[in-house]
Amino acid sequence: MxxxxxxxxxxxxxxxxxxxxxxxxxxxxxxxxxxxxxxxxxxxxxxxxxxxxxxxxxxxxxxxxxxxxxxxxxxxxxxxxxxxxxxxxxxxxxxxxxxxxxxxxxxxxxxxxxxxxxxxxxxxxxxxxxxxxxxxxxxxxxxxxxxxxxxxxxxxLAAPARADQLAAVLDSVRDQARDAGHMSDNRVLNGCRAVVFCRTGRWVAKYRAGQVISESEPDFGLIVGSALRSFERPRAEASDLPPDQVREFLNWVREVVEETVGRQCESADDVPDPS
Incomplete structure (x- = not known):
């Protein structure tokens, strides 16, 4: 040791x-x-x-x-x-x-x-x-x-199964959408990370995930860009982002995650029964 x-x-x-x-x-x-x-x-x-x-x-x-x-x-x-x-x-x-x-x-x-x-x-x-x-x-x-x-x-340490990770991601997105005491920039960037995980199966830093989503989803470039700029500041100086834009973005994130979870379930159903 x-x-x-x-x-x-x-x-x-x-x-x-x-x-x-x-x-x-x-x-x-x-x-x-x-x-x-x-x-x-x-x-x-x-x-x-x-x-x-x-x-x-x-x-x-x-x-x-x-x-x-x-x-x-x-x-x-x-x-x-x-x-x-x-x-x-x-x-x-x-x-x-x-x-x-x-x-x-x-x-x-x-x-x-x-x-x-x-x-x-x-x-x-x-x-x-x-x-x-x-x-x-x-x-x-x-x-x-x-x-x-x-x-x-x-x-x-063992990695949780992908199905369990996706279920956790979906629960986290739903929690963030309820605004249960989370900073708004963190909520947005956690949502970005959730989408990147669904697309790639890899976990990346929230800031990097925000950059990826800002580039790939121009409809949300404004709110994600605001979250990135806020995240660059100390926690005590974080910005309050527009609640309606945060809500709209997180609703889109939830839909992406739910679609990914649905595909995962369909894929599991397609596995032949070994018995």
Missing amino acids: PRADRLADPPAVPAELRSYLTELVRRSDAVCGSRLVSVFAVGSIALGDYRHGRSDVDVNVVVEPSLPDRAVRELADSLTDLPCPAAGLELVLYDADFAARPAGVAGFRLNLNTGPLLRYQVSFDSSESPAFWFVIDRAIGFQSGRLLFGRPVREV
């Missing part, structure tokens, strides 16, 4: 976060000890578009199932006390046996949101949370996760 006082590949993470992530790994090791299997970054760090002052730090931790519940709670307390230099920390802890399965459910033992611009949240019961963000994060982790400590990502 590598040493927990250094990152597996420091140049693979933004310079502004290296000392913070080193301390996060050290505290995880101090609490979990030999039961700590792997720590890796997902989200904007994994996709190569972390923006200081705008992005969260998204981290997955994988542990042996024998880690006691009291240790999970101790880890949540320890990382809450660690000042986050980014907009916030979104950390999810999974048991290794769950992480190794291509599951379509939330499945975490710990979901922790903390930091200067995030509403504090800690949960130890995955049944209380919608599954879609966790499924998407694990898909991004399998595709592009950046190892911070421990065993390589693809040795410990």
Whole structure:
């Protein structure tokens, strides 16, 4: 096992976060000890578009199932006390046996949101949370996760099935359409990423997805361009985009995703029954 006082590949993470992530790994090791299997970054760090002052730090931790519940709670307390230099920390802890399965459910033992611009949240019961963000994060982790400590990502993490990823994308789009406390630029760019995933099967950074959709869908160039410009600013300076245009765009995104899900279901129905 590598040493927990250094990152597996420091140049693979933004310079502004290296000392913070080193301390996060050290505290995880101090609490979990030999039961700590792997720590890796997902989200904007994994996709190569972390923006200081705008992005969260998204981290997955994988542990042996024998880690006691009291240790999970101790880890949540320890990382809450660690000042986050980014907009916030979104950390999810999974048991290794769950992480190794291509599951379509939330499945975490710990979901922790903390930091200067995030509403504090800690949960130890995955049944209380919608599954879609966790499924998407694990898909991004399998595709592009950046190892911070421990065993390589693809040795410990399975990718959710494509059908489960599409279902998660559809649920995420419906959630964004309800405007449940999301910033409008983020809602638009998440929609762009959903469409790019449906078309390519690949996860890309939200900003890059916005560029792709702005170029390929001129009818939505104005609203997507506004979202891109807003996304370039710190989170506290984000613009409020026209609600009607955001709603129209997300309705189109939902239609694209629903069509893709429908084709996926038809394709699955066409598979011969092996019996």
